[in-house]
Amino acid sequence: MSLSYPFGFLxxxxxxxxxxxxxxxxxxPGYQVPYSSREMPMGRGFGTGGLQLTLSVIxxxxxxxxxxxxxxxxxxxxxxxxxxxxxxxxxxxxxxxEESDLIQSRHRIPEKPLREDQILILQVxxxxxxxxxxxxxxxxxxxxxxxxxxxxxxxxxxxxxKFDEITISHRYPTRINNHYVIDPSPIPRWDVPKLNQSxxxxxxxxxxxxxxxxxxxxxxxxPLAFEDVPFRVEDFxxxxxxxxxxxxxxxxxxxxxxxxxxxxxxxxxxCSDADWCEENTINNNETLEIANG
Amino acid sequence: MGYVAIxxxxxxxxxxxxxxxxxxxxxxxxxxxPLDVGTIENQLRLLHSRVISEGGVYHPTLASLAIKQSQGxxxxxxxxLRAYRSTQPRLVETPVxxxxxxxxxxxxxxxxxxxxxxxxxxxxxxxxxxxxxxxLLNESPENFRKxxxxxxxxxxxxDIPDTFPKVLDALRAEGLLPxxxxxxxxxxxxxxxxxxxxxxxxxxxxxxxxxxxxxGSLLAIAYSNMRGYGDVHPTIAELRVGYLPVxxxxxxxxxxxxxxxxxxxxxxxxxxxxxDNDNEATFTLGYGACFGNNEVxxxxxxxxxxxxxxxxxxxxxxxxxxxxxxxxHIDGIDSMGFCTHYKMPHYVTFQSDMDxxxxxxxxxxxxxSQL
Numbered sequence: 001m002s003l004s005y006p007f008g009f010l011x012x013x014x015x016x017x018x019x020x021x022x023x024x025x026x027x028x029p030g031y032q033v034p035y036s037s038r039e040m041p042m043g044r045g046f047g048t049g050g051l052q053l054t055l056s057v058i059x060x061x062x063x064x065x066x067x068x069x070x071x072x073x074x075x076x077x078x079x080x081x082x083x084x085x086x087x088x089x090x091x092x093x094x095x096x097x098e099e100s101d102l103i104q105s106r107h108r109i110p111e112k113p114l115r116e117d118q119i120l121i122l123q124v125x126x127x128x129x130x131x132x133x134x135x136x137x138x139x140x141x142x143x144x145x146x147x148x149x150x151x152x153x154x155x156x157x158x159x160x161x162k163f164d165e166i167t168i169s170h171r172y173p174t175r176i177n178n179h180y181v182i183d184p185s186p187i188p189r190w191d192v193p194k195l196n197q198s199x200x201x202x203x204x205x206x207x208x209x210x211x212x213x214x215x216x217x218x219x220x221x222x223p224l225a226f227e228d229v230p231f232r233v234e235d236f237x238x239x240x241x242x243x244x245x246x247x248x249x250x251x252x253x254x255x256x257x258x259x260x261x262x263x264x265x266x267x268x269x270x271c272s273d274a275d276w277c278e279e280n281t282i283n284n285n286e287t288l289e290i291a292n293g
Numbered sequence: 294m295g296y297v298a299i300x301x302x303x304x305x306x307x308x309x310x311x312x313x314x315x316x317x318x319x320x321x322x323x324x325x326x327p328l329d330v331g332t333i334e335n336q337l338r339l340l341h342s343r344v345i346s347e348g349g350v351y352h353p354t355l356a357s358l359a360i361k362q363s364q365g366x367x368x369x370x371x372x373x374l375r376a377y378r379s380t381q382p383r384l385v386e387t388p389v390x391x392x393x394x395x396x397x398x399x400x401x402x403x404x405x406x407x408x409x410x411x412x413x414x415x416x417x418x419x420x421x422x423x424x425x426x427x428x429l430l431n432e433s434p435e436n437f438r439k440x441x442x443x444x445x446x447x448x449x450x451x452d453i454p455d456t457f458p459k460v461l462d463a464l465r466a467e468g469l470l471p472x473x474x475x476x477x478x479x480x481x482x483x484x485x486x487x488x489x490x491x492x493x494x495x496x497x498x499x500x501x502x503x504x505x506x507x508x509g510s511l512l513a514i515a516y517s518n519m520r521g522y523g524d525v526h527p528t529i530a531e532l533r534v535g536y537l538p539v540x541x542x543x544x545x546x547x548x549x550x551x552x553x554x555x556x557x558x559x560x561x562x563x564x565x566x567x568x569d570n571d572n573e574a575t576f577t578l579g580y581g582a583c584f585g586n587n588e589v590x591x592x593x594x595x596x597x598x599x600x601x602x603x604x605x606x607x608x609x610x611x612x613x614x615x616x617x618x619x620x621x622h623i624d625g626i627d628s629m630g631f632c633t634h635y636k637m638p639h640y641v642t643f644q645s646d647m648d649x650x651x652x653x654x655x656x657x658x659x660x661x662s663q664l
Contacts (some may be wrong), residue, residue, distance in 0.1 A: 011379070034489035038370070044627045048630075062372050073303070075638075137617055189645065255641070
């Protein structure tokens with residue numbers, strides 16, 4: 001016996017359900033809409049929520065970019081991209097942010113600003129920001145409905161008392177459209193401001209936890225903070241207060257990964273967004289060539 | 294120095310497939326043959342049962358294939374079967390099947406010695422000494438085939454009845470069990486494959502979740518209840534294994550017609566009585582059922598069903614009575630997927646973690662130097 005898969009792997013009823021769930025998510029910004037969530041042929045936790053969204057909204061002739069931790073060539077991004085290529089005939093893939101209609105991403109939002117005609121799909125492991133203060137989903141649902149985030153604010157306050165600093169590094173709780181607080185997926189704090197008034201539609205899919213939610217275009221997204229303790233992104237300044245640059249493309253306004261150079265043993269920094277870094281490097285070389293005549 | 298970020302992912306993934314396949318085929322023996330799916334279904338029938346039950350699709354051939362390609366990993370095999378399910382539309386629903394009609398291969402009761410129809414032990418390892426049978430190390434094909442020839446030599450297959458009355462019916466007739474509630478019985482069952490669990494959920498959603506659950510997870514939580522984090526104290530009224538006819542309406546006449554049968558294990562436990570001033574005291578029931586021959590799973594499920602009913606009616610007093618705790622943590626596909634995902638790169642989030650730790654450390658050392 002042999003098997004042939006339908007376009008987008010999922011059967012049509014499943015895709016229809018996900019589209020309807022997505023519409024509801026867009027209509028109620030930040031609200032986690034439950035959906036049945038099918039099993040995908042890759043592990044729960046590997047982006048099955050994002051993948052189901054991508055497969056349900058993508059159509060022939062559209063161009064997709066898949067990134068994992070900022071790179072298109074990371075093992076998981078490669079695996080997701082080749083699966084989508086295999087099951088979606090007529091879909092193009094790219095690594096360039098500006099060429100893509102859809103971007104599926106894990107843990108990063110591209111550095112290059114997104115446009116109105118683009119959709120960003122984020123993979124979500126934990127959809128509910130209240131999970132750190134309330135284990136029961138039934139109770140969390142009530143708290144969300146009443147926009148009661150006092151326990152979350154107390155947690156932030158306790159952090160300040162204990163460490164003189166809010167210790168949430170990524171998955172920073174963010175209030176959408178003045179009501180629902182979302183877990184914006186494990187993006188670094190660096191990426192959180194990109195959610196605010198984004199021209200692109202941002203969809204978030206949690207496959208294992210069976211939830212879809214959205215930050216619609218031009219919607220307010222504000223990270224939880226206090227008047228006297230503002231929200232802060234990751235600090236990439238060196239001991240002298242100078243902003244560190246990418247060792248490859250010299251960019252000094254991107255999120256950086258740090259490495260130990262295996263030859264010199266020194267710590268070096270490089271853009272986490274591979275496409276951004278590549279484009280800067282090419283531009284730098286062109287400028288250099290023009291300068292050299 | 295070169296580009297440090299993880300490049301070459303595609304090639305590396307292809308490589309892992311090749312090595313995985315190499316290990317499947319690299320038996321150091323010139324007579325080695327590939328496993329055929331029939332052998333898996335028959336000679337590894339309990340492994341096969343487990344995968345078909347956790348995969349949630351009754352497809353014996355594909356279940357064998359899943360075991361073969363996953364090289365015997367039950368979680369992976371059930372996972373492949375479950376993913377296949379996502380590509381299939383749901384076309385029809387069967388009416389509720391009555392397990393009274395099961396073609397029984399084994400049924401026991403630990404409540405009564407003498408049950409209507411009698412105890413029928415069938416195939417089980419329950420009373421075997423777990424001594425290694427060294428003679429199977431070098432089993433000859435002749436001896437292997439002879440076993441099936443001699444089993445029924447001295448008995449007539451016709452002497453064994455196909456179906457048996459249910460033990461619970463006898464208990465119910467004596468007024469020891471609550472009457473069947475027709476209104477809840479006729480309610481459309483919750484379909485966990487088409488609807489998410491939004492708590493609180495009803496009993497049918499809990500049963501459906503448990504029937505696909507990973508056996509070890511179910512057993513661990515049920516065991517916690519048996520040992521002392523709970524008080525079900527069950528008695529197995531009946532445990533039966535057999536083939537249940539699947540009925541569908543005939544496309545033309547509409548008459549219910551048997552379209553095939555599925556192997557099922559079913560367990561009904563009776564637990565201590567409940568009753569208040571308004572209602573007559575009766576025993577309470579726990580129900581477990583799953584595809585294939587998985588007795589530990591069916592018993593665990595029945596115990597947890599009873600525990601969860603208590604948790605749904607009153608406040609849960611321990612983890613095994615808490616529907617969210619039990620139902621959200623027993624699916625093998627979910628739990629193993631999330632466990633495995635920790636092997637993926639977490640460079641960005643870890644970078645962000647380091648930023649928080651360093652900032653906090655800086656502040657702490659500043660404070661200390663000021664003291």
